[in-house]
Structures are given as structure tokens and as C-alpha cells.
Amino acid sequence: MKELRLMKGNEAIAEAAIRAGADAYFGYPITPQSEVLEYLMSEKPHERTGMVVLQAESEIAAINMVYGGAAAGRRVMTSSSSPGISLKQEGISYLAGSQLPGLILNVTRGGPGLGTIQPSQADYFQATKGGGHGDYKLLVLAPSSVQEMADFAKLGFELAFKYRNPVMILSDGMIGQMMEKVEMFPQQARLTEEEIIKKYPWVTTGKTPDRERNIITSLILDPAEQERHNFRLQKKYKDMQENEVRFETFDCDDAEYLFVAFGSTARICQKSVQLARKKGIKVGLLRPITLFPFPSKIIEKLAHQVKGILSVEMNAGQMVEDVRLAVGGDIKVDHFGRMGGIIPMPDEIVTALKNKIIGG
Amino acid sequence: MTEEIIIAGFGGQGVLSMGKILAYSGIMQDQEVSWMPSYGPEMRGGTANVTVIISDERVSSPILNEYDTAIILNQQSMDKFEGTIKPGGTLLYDPNGITRHPERKDINIYQVTAAEKAAEMGNTKIFNMVVLGAYLKIKPIVKMENVIKGLKKSLPDRYHHLIALNEEAITMGMNSVIE
Numbered sequence: 139m140k141e142l143r144l145m146k147g148n149e150a151i152a153e154a155a156i157r158a159g160a161d162a163y164f165g166y167p168i169t170p171q172s173e174v175l176e177y178l179m180s181e182k183p184h185e186r187t188g189m190v191v192l193q194a195e196s197e198i199a200a201i202n203m204v205y206g207g208a209a210a211g212r213r214v215m216t217s218s219s220s221p222g223i224s225l226k227q228e229g230i231s232y233l234a235g236s237q238l239p240g241l242i243l244n245v246t247r248g249g250p251g252l253g254t255i256q257p258s259q260a261d262y263f264q265a266t267k268g269g270g271h272g273d274y275k276l277l278v279l280a281p282s283s284v285q286e287m288a289d290f291a292k293l294g295f296e297l298a299f300k301y302r303n304p305v306m307i308l309s310d311g312m313i314g315q316m317m318e319k320v321e322m323f324p325q326q327a328r329l330t331e332e333e334i335i336k337k338y339p340w341v342t343t344g345k346t347p348d349r350e351r352n353i354i355t356s357l358i359l360d361p362a363e364q365e366r367h368n369f370r371l372q373k374k375y376k377d378m379q380e381n382e383v384r385f386e387t388f389d390c391d392d393a394e395y396l397f398v399a400f401g402s403t404a405r406i407c408q409k410s411v412q413l414a415r416k417k418g419i420k421v422g423l424l425r426p427i428t429l430f431p432f433p434s435k436i437i438e439k440l441a442h443q444v445k446g447i448l449s450v451e452m453n454a455g456q457m458v459e460d461v462r463l464a465v466g467g468d469i470k471v472d473h474f475g476r477m478g479g480i481i482p483m484p485d486e487i488v489t490a491l492k493n494k495i496i497g498g
Numbered sequence: 499m500t501e502e503i504i505i506a507g508f509g510g511q512g513v514l515s516m517g518k519i520l521a522y523s524g525i526m527q528d529q530e531v532s533w534m535p536s537y538g539p540e541m542r543g544g545t546a547n548v549t550v551i552i553s554d555e556r557v558s559s560p561i562l563n564e565y566d567t568a569i570i571l572n573q574q575s576m577d578k579f580e581g582t583i584k585p586g587g588t589l590l591y592d593p594n595g596i597t598r599h600p601e602r603k604d605i606n607i608y609q610v611t612a613a614e615k616a617a618e619m620g621n622t623k624i625f626n627m628v629v630l631g632a633y634l635k636i637k638p639i640v641k642m643e644n645v646i647k648g649l650k651k652s653l654p655d656r657y658h659h660l661i662a663l664n665e666e667a668i669t670m671g672m673n674s675v676i677e
Contacts, residue, residue, distance in 0.1 A: 144522050144531070144651070316560050317518065317533035319525050408558035483563040 148173035201229030211341030231270025235356025239298030256479025257311035393422030507571025512626030522648030631671020
């Protein structure tokens with residue numbers, strides 16, 4: 139029988155991490171994601187699977203614990219919300235530079251600075267363009283339901299190890315705090331040390347006489363070697379662009395206009411599509427599920443079909459830049475957003491479509 | 499069937515847990531649900547509200563600008579949400595603490611004196627279940643057996659001895675709707 143539960147997004151991803159065979163979670167409390175740590179603490183996963191859950195002394199300590207665990211080939215996760223994710227950026231750059239897998243959840247809130255505890259999507263640039271230093275990319279997944287919060291924990295670990303690259307789940311306060319029906323996948327066993335060594339020959343679990351030393355580092359002082367390293371990283375990001383683009387379309391078949399929206403805003407836009415169609419406006423919705431790699435090709439394709447595109451985001455206009463790059467300039471592309479923790483309502487999005495795209 | 503509900507009142511009145519029980523009841527009869535709370539500064543002591551959607555289809559937006567039903571439990575929420583009910587929609591409120599009664603003519607308005615009934619039953623904590631009963635009398639969108647299953651799912655085991663009392667409160671609410 140299906141195991142259906144009513145859970146908050148934050149609780150669902152915590153439960154899913156345990157079930158995905160996570161070895162450890164390191165975090166530090168911050169609204170609106172504190173339920174992740176709270177749920178893990180109350181579930182006592184060390185009794186269920188042996189998984190370690192630790193409240194670190196700071197966000198920075200937590201991300202560096204992820205680095206250590208990942209270097210040993212463990213499935214390790216951390217979570218925070220916007221200001222805390224900013225603190226983690228140095229560690230995230232090091233993970234990417236050292237080609238380490240790790241799962242990072244950002245339940246975003248309004249900013250900049252300490253901002254507000256209400257939902258926002260203003261961390262899009264930070265997540266997709268490299269929030270830390272250096273030429274690196276995270277693979278970024280944007281859940282738009284509580285079910286996806288659960289499913290992406292499992293998928294995130296798989297992709298992180300597939301590419302030896304940190305994966306970010308870019309959620310927000312709305313998906314984190316709302317409750318929906320979730321179907322939980324069954325418990326997956328944690329890998330044993332023997333299995334880890336066999337599966338991931340690069341891990342640093344102690345040198346054995348039959349192999350060379352494994353070195354995990356982002357420090358490569360020889361410029362020629364550092365450049366070769368950068369080419370290897372770039373090749374990986376290109377592979378992601380070829381193999382990992384994920385998106386979802388709603389009512390696009392006969393669409394004359396298009397919304398592009400991710401995460402919680404994509405949910406609101408589904409309602410806006412219904413409202414607009416009642417008024418005779420043929421609008422569809424494209425929801426990028428991966429923000430990097432960005433679904434540029436489908437947007438380029440739809441740009442040949444529709445008369446205009448509105449990128450709807452809870453920010454001042456960030457993803458709209460990637461939409462414009464994908465479209466290439468033939469049709470009107472504009473942005474509508476609310477900031478500072480204000481969630482756009484379904485009807486105001488329809489009004490924005492009328493004013494900015496149809497009438498504009 | 500899609501029912502879009504806002505439940506709004508003071509923090510501590512059981513607004514969020516009432517919404518949770520309703521949502522769980524929907525799951526128990528195989529429907530799609532969403533529960534979106536206000537979790538902002540207002541949760542730290544002022545008003546609290548939750549949007550609950552129960553539907554036969556996948557739920558689109560978990561936040562809304564208009565509702566089929568508003569369940570209103572204080573004056574601030576009356577001021578904020580009376581105007582957001584769809585024409586022909588439903589407004590249920592407890593007159594206790596209401597200084598300005600609803601004025602709209604294009605909606606169906608009901609009262610339940612839930613605070614009074616809960617006090618009569620000797621337990622003010624079951625206030626929200628009296629309100630839930632009144633709502634289910636007006637809109638029987640979930641079956642009573644599924645509400646009980648929902649209660650069992652949302653209450654920790656240590657409170658399961660209170661389910662009978664909750665059921666009584668729901669029945670009390672069902673019998674106390676004033677049109």
C-alpha cells in the first residue's frame with residue numbers, strides 16, 4: 139500500500155534524506171527551514187539507519203563538515219536559508235573545486251541582508267551563476283511541491299555522485315512551510331565502507347598498498363594543471379547541459395503567450411493560466427525544474443510559437459536574463475515579480491501579462 | 499470538486515490544526531490537498547491564517563486571492579477576508595469578539611457560537627473542532643469517518659484518548675449552525 143502522509147516541505151525532505159540512505163546531515167537553525175533540523179533530531183535517524191545528525195556551531199562549520207564527509211564518499215547534506223547560504227559560499231566553491239558531491243538545500247527568504255523570513259526567489263543568481271568564487275556550477279533543482287522536496291533529496295544525492303559535484307535544491311519559504319500529500323519512497327540502505335570504496339575509487343578512506351594516494355584538493359598551484367582541471371570541470375557542466383535538463387509544460391500546445399516560472403511561483407502561475415484562459419487569453423506555462431542546466435532549448439522552441447513571454451519570479455528579475463538569452467530577441471520578453479517576501483497573487487500575474495506583454 | 503478555504507483567527511485558537519485535520523481528512527478519501535499557513539511575524543502572537551484546498555484534481559496555487567469559503571474567528575480577519583469570498587461563496591464566523599458583522603449580500607453567511615459551546619462542554623481547547631463541525635454541516639466535503647481518521651493521523655498517540663471528545667465537539671458544531 140502507498141504510504142501517504144501530510145507533511146511540510148521541510149519535513150518531507152528531511153524524511154526523504156534518511157530514506158535516501160544519507161550518512162550525515164550538518165546544519166544550523168534559521169527560519170524558514172528550521173523544521174529540517176528539528177525533524178531530523180526528533181526522528182533520531184542514528185537509531186533507524188545510523189545516519190549522523192549534528193547541529194554545527196555555525197553554517198560555515200556545517201558546510202565544511204559536508205566537505206569532510208563527501209571526501210570520504212559519504213552521502214552528506216546541509217540546509218539553510220538565504221543569509222546562511224551566503225555564509226556557506228566559500229565551502230561550496232571548495233566542494234566544486236575539489237569535485238565533491240554534497241546536497242545543499244536553500245529554503246530561500248527575502249533579502250538582501252537578514253531581510254525577512256517570508257518566501258523569495260532572489261537567490262537565483264547566487265545558485266545558478268556561482269555564489270562563491272571561481273568558474274564553477276552547481277546542479278540546481280527547483281522543487282514546486284512537497285512531493286518534489288522528497289523526491290529531489292534522492293535525485294540530488296544521485297546526481298551529486300554521478301557528477302562528483304555539489305547539488306543545490308533551491309526551494310523557498312512557501313514550499314518549505316506548506317503541507318501537501320506526500321508518497322514516501324521506501325528506505326534505501328546506507329552504503330557500507332566496502333561498497334563506497336568499490337563504487338567511488340576516488341574517496342579518501344585510508345591508503346591501501348595496492349593503489350596510489352587519493353588526493354582531494356582544490357589547490358593546484360601549477361597554472362597549466364589548474365587550467366586542465368578547469369577544462370575537466372567545464373566538460374562536466376557541458377555533460378550536465380546535455381543530459382540533465384528537466385522541465386514541465388502546462389497548456390503550451392495552443393499557447394499564444396507563455397509564463398516561465400520555477401518553484402512556488404510556478405504553482406501560482408498554474409492558477410493564473412486557468413484564470414487567463416477563462417478570459418480567453420491562451421497562455422501556457424513552462425516550469426524549469428533544473429535551473430542549471432537551464433531548459434534553453436524548449437524556451438527557444440516555444441519562442442517560435444508564442445507572441446510574448448513573461449518570466450514570473452519573486453525577485454527583481456533574475457531568471458528573465460536566461461529566458462532572454464534562450465529566446466534571442468525575436469519576441470517580447472518581460473519580467474513580473476514581487477520582492478521582500480510578498481507572494482504574487484494569481485490575478486495580479488494575469489494583469490501583469492496583459493499590461494507588460496499583450497498590451498505592452 | 500475543488501473547495502478553496504481560508505481559516506483565519508488569533509494564534510492559539512487552533513486555526514492551523516483545524517486546517518491540518520481537514521487536509522488529512524481529504525487525503526483519507528483519496529483527494530489532493532494543500533495547507534499553506536501564514537508563518538510570518540503574525541504567528542508570533544497576532545493573527546493566524548491558513549489556506550486549505552481540497553480537490554479531486556491536482557492543486558495548482560496553494561495561495562489564492564479569492565475563496566469558496568472563509569471561516570473567520572476574529573474581527574481583524576473579518577476586515578481582511580470578507581471581501582475575498584467568491585460571489586455565492588460561504589462565510590462562517592463566530593460572533594464572539596466580532597464588533598462589525600458581515601455586510602455582503604451576495605454570499606451565504608452562517609454563525610456558530612463555538613467559543614460558547616466549547617465552554618459549555620467544559621474544554622475551550624475543542625473550540626476549533628466545534629467550528630469544524632459547523633463547517634462540515636454546511637459543506638459536507640469530507641465524511642465523518644475520514645475526519646476521525648484524519649484526527650488520528652494528525653494527533654500524536656498520546657492524545658488519542660481525546661479523539662472521542664473531539665468527535666463530540668464536531669457533532670456539537672454540526673448541531674449549532676445558525677443561518
